[in-house]
Amino acid sequence: MKFTIDKVIHERVRLLILTYLASHSQKKVPFNEIKENLELTSGNLSVQLKNLEEAGFIKIFKKIKDNKPETTVSLTTAGLRGLNEYIEEMENLIKKVKGPKEN
Known part of the structure; x- marks a missing residue:
């Protein structure tokens, strides 16, 4: 079984x-x-x-509100899919390391 952990998502922050x-x-x-x-x-x-936006995982929105810059961030469909795939991959890796459950 080959594990393909997304290096963009794998970084802690x-x-x-x-x-x-x-x-x-x-x-x-x-x-x-x-x-x-x-x-x-x-x-x-x-x-x-910026790294996440370049990977297509998030979208950054910038506007001026009450004469002040306002930045908001949203998760893209690709970002949610990537996160879910990452979590699934990590769960598979953990299962492989733990081995079969003993009864």
């Missing part, structure tokens, strides 16, 4: 971001909310979001 977006009740999540809840710096979050 990017996995956290995708998981956070996938489990969020809102479709578009504010940049600052992600930053605060995942305890990331603005710079680190920006770099990781």
